[in-house]
Amino acid sequence: MAAKRLLVSLDEKTFDEITNLAKINKSSSSKVAKELIISSLELEEDALFLKLAEKRLAEAKYWVKHEDAWK
Structure with a gap:
């Protein structure tokens, strides 16, 4: 089954936190x-x-x- 995609709008702080976690974990933000x-x-x-x-x-x-x- 193909992966489903979801477009999500994030505020700047949440976006920055996700991208920072991705950098720390050497992973993609997705x-x-x-x-x-x-x-x-x-x-x-x-x-x-x-x-x-x-x-x-x-x-x-x-x-x-x-x-x-x-019983």
Whole structure:
């Protein structure tokens, strides 16, 4: 599958930080931006699952014992 492209407008400070990271890591700014986006998406996913888990724990009416769950 061909890579999809996304045009993103950045403020000057963010652009400079990405290009500086790229220079430090001897990488392209596109690769740095991609890695930052992937990391951000993973953090967002973790936060979403945490919120869901907390809701389920708060609303649990009863608990099933571990041994009973695996019968």
